[in-house]
Amino acid sequence: MKEIYTRRSIRKYENKPVTDEQINELLRAAMYAPSAGNEQPWHFVVIRDRAILDEIPKFHPYTQMLYEAPVAIVPCCDTSNLKYDGVFWIQDMSAAIQNILLEAHSMGLGTCWCGVYPREIFMEKVSEMLSLPEHVVPVAVIAVGYPGEEREVRERFRPERVHYNKW
Structure with a gap:
């Protein structure tokens, strides 16, 4: 529970490399996420190329931290063989992303x-930049690195948002 309670979004990074072994552990955690019908629709593009990392913030204004992050992971959904009319894949992908975090x-x-x-x-821009096949949807960009900042942990539990049986 400690990781759940203390994880924060980090937007400043140290100039320190993240190893391939560390990335593999993150991707292993992602692939252990639950998915609807166990379809596991995920693929992951690991970006270490500084030119690509520096290009993304030029069109995605909320990714400025990529100028400092040594690596990014782009979780993608393969939509070519989805179950259940393809309605649950975003939940599957979100669970995998949370496991990475x-x-x-x-x-x-x-x-x-x-x-x-x-x-x-x-x-469109991420797909083009990463040469993704047409049936593969980029879901997010996750900046990864050693934190160059500490973020305050605040209480987030709100009992007034809990309802039993009915609203």
Whole structure:
């Protein structure tokens, strides 16, 4: 529970590399997420190329931290073989992303989840930049690195937002 309660979005990073082993652990955590019908629709693009990392903030205004982050992970959904009329994949992808955030925090890394889906312009630019196949949808860009800042942990539990049986 510690990771759940203390994880924060990190927007400043140290100039320190993240290893391939660390990235593999994050992706392993992602792939252990639950998914509807166990369809596991995810693919992940790991970006270390500084030119690509620096290009994304030019069209996605909420990704400025990529100028400092040493790596980014782009979780993508393969829509070519979805079950249940393709209505649950965003939940599957969100669970995988959350697992990345929590595992990174447990490893002493910082992350920031920046949404891409459903903004058409973000999806188009990321897809083009990463040469994604037409049936693959970029869902987010996750900045990953060693935190260059500490963020305050605030109480988020709101009992007034809990309802039993009915509203």
